[in-house]
Amino acid sequence: MKILKQRWAGIVLTALSLFLTIGVKTVFAACGPKEDGSWMACHWAEQAVFASGIVLSCISVMILLISDEKVRLGLSLAVIPAAAVTALIPGVFSGLCMMTNMHCHTVTRPSVTVISVLIAAAALVDVIIKLRSRKGGSR
Numbered sequence: 001m002k003i004l005k006q007r008w009a010g011i012v013l014t015a016l017s018l019f020l021t022i023g024v025k026t027v028f029a030a031c032g033p034k035e036d037g038s039w040m041a042c043h044w045a046e047q048a049v050f051a052s053g054i055v056l057s058c059i060s061v062m063i064l065l066i067s068d069e070k071v072r073l074g075l076s077l078a079v080i081p082a083a084a085v086t087a088l089i090p091g092v093f094s095g096l097c098m099m100t101n102m103h104c105h106t107v108t109r110p111s112v113t114v115i116s117v118l119i120a121a122a123a124l125v126d127v128i129i130k131l132r133s134r135k136g137g138s139r
Helices: 002-023 041-065 069-088 103-137
Strands: none
Touching: 002 041, 002 069, 002 103, 041 069, 041 103, 069 103
């Protein structure tokens, strides 16, 4: 039980990061290719989110596996801006389709935004808990 209490952030962050990484290619993938075989702009947003999801997944697994509390704190701190950037990829850093009723606008972008915010929030809660426990332990 103690290990689960210490590793909750790694478990939650890994699960959410893997869901983002796999989901952006399956459940909430961007629009498919055009009839001529070329890709719309949202395809490249999907690719960037996938790459960012891989990075978030790797960091999350490290949070889960590394035992040094200070290193895990630093990794959790790194997740926050990485997740924020990921949330901004579709529609801000990378364009989406011109028609707002397309799948990338109605499914991909909201899904990526919600999951990325959940990742950043979980990492922030982990940072706050770690900092409070360090402060309380140093008295």
